[in-house]
């Protein structure tokens with residue numbers, strides 16, 4: 001049975017999409033069968049592989065609103081062991097329709113259930129809010145990875161978000177765990193980054209991943225070439241840090 | 256009659272809250288009477304002044320869902336010419352309730368109308384999505400400022416967002432204009448930043464602000480002291496760039 005991991009945070013721009021793609025591809029490099037589902041109407045997952053609206057037949061909009069089977073929305077992007085389901089939200093009307101269809105909080109859990117055996121990991125890229133699409137993702141997932149920047153607003157939102165995960169868990173999905181809190185865009189030149197990392201390891205203990213993702217321009221440039229960072233520049237500290245993260249996730253699994 | 260400006264973008268983490276606060280305070284420094292309304296359930300506006308749930312009596316949740324008058328939610332934070340309305344969303348249930356109450360897309364426009372003469376500018380900090388709260392903001396505003404990072408995902412989302420602004424405008428608010436596209440976290444050491452800025456000036460012409468906001472650690476540190484950057488370090492390039500932005504907005508006004 002494949003494990004479903006949500007990548008979620010209410011705070012915007014903290015590296016949710018970047019982590020969904022690059023952790024996913026790193027796990028695929030370690031021969032795990034991966035499906036990344038874009039639960040964010042922004043549609044950044046498809047953009048990361050330079051897919052535009054004409055390349056996409058179906059997405060989560062069609063699965064949730066038009067009730068087409070998930071299998072028809074699975075898109076092969078030419079990477080071994082790695083497939084995606086785009087969001088396929090074309091405008092603000094689609095967006096409101098998608099959020100409304102997701103009032104049925106267990107919709108995603110039911111939609112994914114028949115496909116769990118086809119993959120080792122199903123990764124959910126969440127939108128930057130606590131709306132019905134994030135609730136659907138937390139109701140479907142076995143665990144959640146929470147990317148956090150070493151910045152004031154992102155740290156402030158962590159406490160509130162951990163509370164929401166436990167609220168949504170107790171109401172809709174008692175098995176959800178915290179896979180880990182992931183420090184992203186870590187800048188080792190800034191004293192502030194080290195101070196914050198220190199403080200978080202003390203307060204969160206084993207909830208925080210040992211792997212920190214450094215701020216690395218190769219990570220932010222890779223999507224403009226339609227590639228995950230591992231295929232854009234395998235020697236970059238960005239690619240190596242996501243491979244380390246994948247190892248850390250796999251090690252936890254085997255415990 | 257005060258001018259209502261929305262600070263909006265579907266992309267997360269591009270500097271919407273930072274711009275709402277620091278442009279607002281810079282305009283207040285130029286003796287304009289300012290109200291900043293937090294339309295984002297994350298509640299970053301109140302956090303920027305270290306206000307917590309116990310400091311806040313009412314917010315936009317109470318105005319939209321409990322129908323209390325906007326005046327009761329206006330919060331004085333001790334800065335001359337500058338007041339805020341927090342969001343006051345306590346959990347994910349409040350968030351869904353707030354988004355649902357905003358299905359009445361002209362709610363904000365009606366709520367603000369009696370107070371427009373009390374301020375020179377009313378600034379709306381929007382959430383990172385195209386949901387009903389952003390639609391409410393675009394339906395109420397005379398103009399919109401769109402912060403953009405010089406990064407792939409942020410640039411990709413600009414085209415889609417400009418289309419949505421014109422869709423929402425034609426349906427709910429024919430007077431809305433683009434106040435400008437604002438480049439944020441501009442890193443002049445990166446070749447990519449200059450290339451992107453060059454490309455955008457060509458394609459967007461006079462839609463793009465001359466002022467670019469540089470990546471500046473004083474900007475991201477200021478909120479942890481509960482201060483806008485101008486009061487945290489007036490000599491920083493961050494504070495100076497937002498003062499320049501305020502001048503540019505005022506110059507456009509006087510044309």
Ligand SMILES: Nc1ncnc2c1ncn2[C@@H]1O[C@H](COP(=O)(O)OP(=O)(O)OP(=O)(O)O)[C@@H](O)[C@H]1O
Nearest residue numbers: 012013014015016017018128214215216220267406
């Ligand atoms: N480690 C990193 N180093 C440098 N840039 C990064 C890194 N991680 C992410 N970025 C860049 O930061 C920006 C935000 O990342 P991303 O879009 O993945 O965040 P997100 O949380 O998915 O945003 P949203 O809330 O809009 O969905 C992107 O432009 C991305 O390329």
Ligand SMILES: Nc1ncnc2c1ncn2[C@@H]1O[C@H](COP(=O)(O)OP(=O)(O)OP(=O)(O)O)[C@@H](O)[C@H]1O
Nearest residue numbers: 012151267268269270271272273383469470471475
């Ligand atoms: N010019 C800048 N230089 C350095 N850091 C910045 C700058 N502008 C914003 N930041 C930091 O980047 C992060 C994102 O900014 P901010 O929270 O204002 O964006 P946002 O668009 O409001 O995010 P959200 O989509 O979550 O509402 C914050 O930690 C902020 O302090």
Ligand SMILES: [Mg+2]
Nearest residue numbers: 016017040044
């Ligand atoms: Mg994303």
Ligand SMILES: [Mg+2]
Nearest residue numbers: 271272295299
């Ligand atoms: Mg914000």
